[in-house]
Amino acid sequence: MKLTLKIWRQKNADDPGRMVPYELDDVSPDMSFLEMLDVLNERLIVEGEDPVAFDHDCREGICGMCSLVIDGTPHGPQQATTTCQLHMRHFKDGDVITIEPWRAAAFPVIKDLVVDRSAFDRIIQAGGYVSAPTGSAPEAASIPVPQADAHAAFDAATCIGCGACVAACPNASAMLFTAAKITHLGLMPQGQPERYGRVTAMVAQMDAEGFGGCTNTGECTAVCPKGIPFETISRLNADLLKATRKAS
Amino acid sequence: MSTVNLFTDGEPIRDTKAPEGPVEQRWDKRRFGGKLVNPANRRKLSVIVVGTGLAGGSAAATLGELGYHVKSFCYQDSPRRAHSIAAQGGINAAKNYRNDGDSIQRLFYDTVKGGDYRSRESNVYRLAQVSVEIIDQCVAQGVPFAREYGGLLDTRSFGGVQVSRTFYARGQTGQQLLLGAYQALERQVAAGTVEMFTRHEMLELIIVDGAARGIVARDMVTGEIETHTADAVVLASGGYGNVFFLSTNAKGCNVTATWRAHRKGALFANPCYTQIHPTCIPQSGDHQSKLTLMSESLRNDGRVWVPVAKGDKRDPREIPEDERDYYLERIYPSFGNLVPRDIASRAAKNVCDEGRGVGPGGLGVYLDFADAIQRLGRKAVADKYGNLFEMYERITGEDPFEVPMRIYPAVHYTMGGLWVDYDLQSTIPGLFVIGEANFSDHGANRLGASALMQGLADGYFVLPNTISDYLAKGPFPKVGDDHEAVVEARESVTGRIERLLSIDGDRTPDSFHRELGALMWEYCGMERTDEGLRKAIDRIRELREEFWTRVKVPGENEELNQALEKAGRIADFFELAELMCIDALHRTESCGGHFRAESQTPDGEALRDDEHFAYVAAWEYTGDAPVLHKENLEYENVKMVQRSYK
Ligand SMILES: Cc1cc2nc3c(=O)[nH]c(=O)nc-3n(C[C@H](O)[C@H](O)[C@H](O)COP(=O)(O)OP(=O)(O)OC[C@H]3O[C@@H](n4cnc5c(N)ncnc54)[C@H](O)[C@@H]3O)c2cc1C
Numbered sequence A: 001m002k003l004t005l006k007i008w009r010q011k012n013a014d015d016p017g018r019m020v021p022y023e024l025d026d027v028s029p030d031m032s033f034l035e036m037l038d039v040l041n042e043r044l045i046v047e048g049e050d051p052v053a054f055d056h057d058c059r060e061g062i063c064g065m066c067s068l069v070i071d072g073t074p075h076g077p078q079q080a081t082t083t084c085q086l087h088m089r090h091f092k093d094g095d096v097i098t099i100e101p102w103r104a105a106a107f108p109v110i111k112d113l114v115v116d117r118s119a120f121d122r123i124i125q126a127g128g129y130v131s132a133p134t135g136s137a138p139e140a141a142s143i144p145v146p147q148a149d150a151h152a153a154f155d156a157a158t159c160i161g162c163g164a165c166v167a168a169c170p171n172a173s174a175m176l177f178t179a180a181k182i183t184h185l186g187l188m189p190q191g192q193p194e195r196y197g198r199v200t201a202m203v204a205q206m207d208a209e210g211f212g213g214c215t216n217t218g219e220c221t222a223v224c225p226k227g228i229p230f231e232t233i234s235r236l237n238a239d240l241l242k243a244t245r246k247a248s
Numbered sequence B: 001m002s003t004v005n006l007f008t009d010g011e012p013i014r015d016t017k018a019p020e021g022p023v024e025q026r027w028d029k030r031r032f033g034g035k036l037v038n039p040a041n042r043r044k045l046s047v048i049v050v051g052t053g054l055a056g057g058s059a060a061a062t063l064g065e066l067g068y069h070v071k072s073f074c075y076q077d078s079p080r081r082a083h084s085i086a087a088q089g090g091i092n093a094a095k096n097y098r099n100d101g102d103s104i105q106r107l108f109y110d111t112v113k114g115g116d117y118r119s120r121e122s123n124v125y126r127l128a129q130v131s132v133e134i135i136d137q138c139v140a141q142g143v144p145f146a147r148e149y150g151g152l153l154d155t156r157s158f159g160g161v162q163v164s165r166t167f168y169a170r171g172q173t174g175q176q177l178l179l180g181a182y183q184a185l186e187r188q189v190a191a192g193t194v195e196m197f198t199r200h201e202m203l204e205l206i207i208v209d210g211a212a213r214g215i216v217a218r219d220m221v222t223g224e225i226e227t228h229t230a231d232a233v234v235l236a237s238g239g240y241g242n243v244f245f246l247s248t249n250a251k252g253c254n255v256t257a258t259w260r261a262h263r264k265g266a267l268f269a270n271p272c273y274t275q276i277h278p279t280c281i282p283q284s285g286d287h288q289s290k291l292t293l294m295s296e297s298l299r300n301d302g303r304v305w306v307p308v309a310k311g312d313k314r315d316p317r318e319i320p321e322d323e324r325d326y327y328l329e330r331i332y333p334s335f336g337n338l339v340p341r342d343i344a345s346r347a348a349k350n351v352c353d354e355g356r357g358v359g360p361g362g363l364g365v366y367l368d369f370a371d372a373i374q375r376l377g378r379k380a381v382a383d384k385y386g387n388l389f390e391m392y393e394r395i396t397g398e399d400p401f402e403v404p405m406r407i408y409p410a411v412h413y414t415m416g417g418l419w420v421d422y423d424l425q426s427t428i429p430g431l432f433v434i435g436e437a438n439f440s441d442h443g444a445n446r447l448g449a450s451a452l453m454q455g456l457a458d459g460y461f462v463l464p465n466t467i468s469d470y471l472a473k474g475p476f477p478k479v480g481d482d483h484e485a486v487v488e489a490r491e492s493v494t495g496r497i498e499r500l501l502s503i504d505g506d507r508t509p510d511s512f513h514r515e516l517g518a519l520m521w522e523y524c525g526m527e528r529t530d531e532g533l534r535k536a537i538d539r540i541r542e543l544r545e546e547f548w549t550r551v552k553v554p555g556e557n558e559e560l561n562q563a564l565e566k567a568g569r570i571a572d573f574f575e576l577a578e579l580m581c582i583d584a585l586h587r588t589e590s591c592g593g594h595f596r597a598e599s600q601t602p603d604g605e606a607l608r609d610d611e612h613f614a615y616v617a618a619w620e621y622t623g624d625a626p627v628l629h630k631e632n633l634e635y636e637n638v639k640m641v642q643r644s645y646k
């Protein structure tokens, strides 16, 4: 296949950045999207140009490192698929593909397609854990968890922290990310003691980081590569309401 | 061809930290014998932990909880992205919840035997003991393990064992365990005990008066070369499987942290022990940048086969039963599809070498779920393996519910690593090594679901206890940024970076990496020979020279520069690759993940040579021919036998 790529190039945080077109021949349908960018970068290096910087690591859809807004959609056109798992068989000869970074005030661009997502770590720091110091744990079998709860908690816990939800949201809200953790821990008996303090602190941190508010557009779940359900947000809101009532 | 002076023999080496006496009492004895640090003194002591995977993440969190001042480093943008996140299948523990005859003794025995009698008894026994505490710890953190209807923990049997002792969280066990450790780590960051340095790459170890006292790290965003000092350094930087370029490891996995420590005096043990995993998705073309593992739990229900006839190109669904060769079930009737990884991988290679492989290039075998779907129903199969099937379909465009999967072996794990004693301390005082980065527990072959166990055992339970014996000698004299050793380490890093940037040749870093990887796969992969290894060593040396004259690294240091990051890692892989080949060459026996064609039984199975090779090969760096130090392995509790899975 022959493709035209329009890629966001930005030297560093201070550079205004711009779209730059590249032509690429000989793209195989079996390549992954990132392998296609590898091919471009190999050529750029030999030609003495700066290769395109993009984040990636596991390349199997689990580490959450890869990003990219492809033709306007975070992680591209295939549902429930990270950019690294997207394959070129979903494109066709002659396509023009635009590639941009996540765009959100709380995720500043570092270079080209690489953004700073450390705000997510700080939301977890605010309360996204169970306080269980090493060694203090009771025997594992002493805490049964109903299978349905374990399933639902697991579904929420599969969030890979990639930030696509933020990139897709018109308000750049981090609600789905935060709600996934609230739901995971809130459904487990281990998460109960800190449940209401957790939701208050995490939401406060989310606001402090400059993420926007949630207006229920649902764009987040639509692009989530792990299909984190929208109900997690209702769960967060319910917990937050209870927490506020408790506090007052 | 290389013939003489590839290495020289040195003094034997010994673990002096494991107490004498019955193996089951050694860990208690060691903890009692080790010195403790008074809680009030802990915050005056600092520890650097490089790596935030299961090993490093759990260690940093636990050391922080104990009150030490911890600096934690990773090259990704968040500690949660360490490569442990990708582990799929599960984690072993001798809980015996199934009442199927499991025990600490059996887990110990299985691990020693699975490791083909090349691991240390004391360490493995401790691992089995600690395994039960790991599950307790992770459950308390809220890790959503799979559960039975009654709400109790579910287990499965995994990768070559006959008891059901593997705990799992669907096909994402590593992710869930790592998120548990990550959350514990972030809790300590919030508490102020752990300082986190993301997008930082360790490029050198700082040694002062013979002890590890810090690291040189590059801020991967600004390019700044920073020095960090501490009272002790812990390396938890993972494995070096990416020396093969194509592997199931994440793209950034590298040997730099451990290799730099090796160059500064830490012995490197058993570098040639590489695990080749039997169930990976075959390569689809030259553009391939990595290989994807399909969890080996699939072998519990999938049946492995190839056509009986060579070059049979029919649609697999049209090949009748009697024209299929379920070769694992045929050759190994008692273990069948569940034989250990080394055996399953080599068997796949053999049938492909015979011309009976399937898929592109004939490098693949079928893993067929048709029977399981019929027996258990589509839903049950989807519940167990749904996400793996989806992953397979995403990559290959084929649906395993309809067409059998194609799989082929790929490099997956490295049993070798820096040599450590029972305290997990390397030969450099104050330098501790945990997780995949050390060599200690898996011998020549690792059993499935035991790397996660080892990483968490080391990080949560072993290191935090053993490191206190060392730190109790502190606090050590402060080391300033202007200390001679610090300045020298920093300058060597900047010098190397300048050199890489100034070559300005005509070949990309990746092109060298691919070539090196192909060479290693050919000569130091599933099957090794004297002749091939010598050829490889010559070729690696030539290629390394070429790298240092022809590599092209664009841009500058003072920016995010991914080509520069790669080039630095590849430079270290070149040196490691040579040592791996020397190690493989000197070990003329076959054992575990190391199969020497010259050493096999009449029916083609690996032939170990306990008389000459029952030792750990610990290599000393000299800049020239490495020096071999042997640690003799003694088995008091397990009888050494030739493994047989027939
Ligand atoms: C696909 C796959 C599936 C697996 N499945 C299983 C399984 O089911 N069960 C099982 O038991 N095992 C499994 N394994 C093996 C297991 O996942 C690994 O051995 C284990 O997770 C390694 O953990 P670690 O903490 O030692 O290192 P890693 O998780 O690899 O972490 C390394 C850390 O070091 C950091 N780092 C590395 N170099 C540097 C540097 N120079 N400077 C700064 N930081 C650095 C990285 O940023 C990272 O944080 C699997 C492995 C793979 C590849």
Ligand code: FES
Pocket: A055, A056, A057, A058, A059, A060, A061, A062, A063, A064, A065, A066, A082, A083, A084, A085
């Ligand atoms: S690179 Fe890890 S999820 Fe895409």
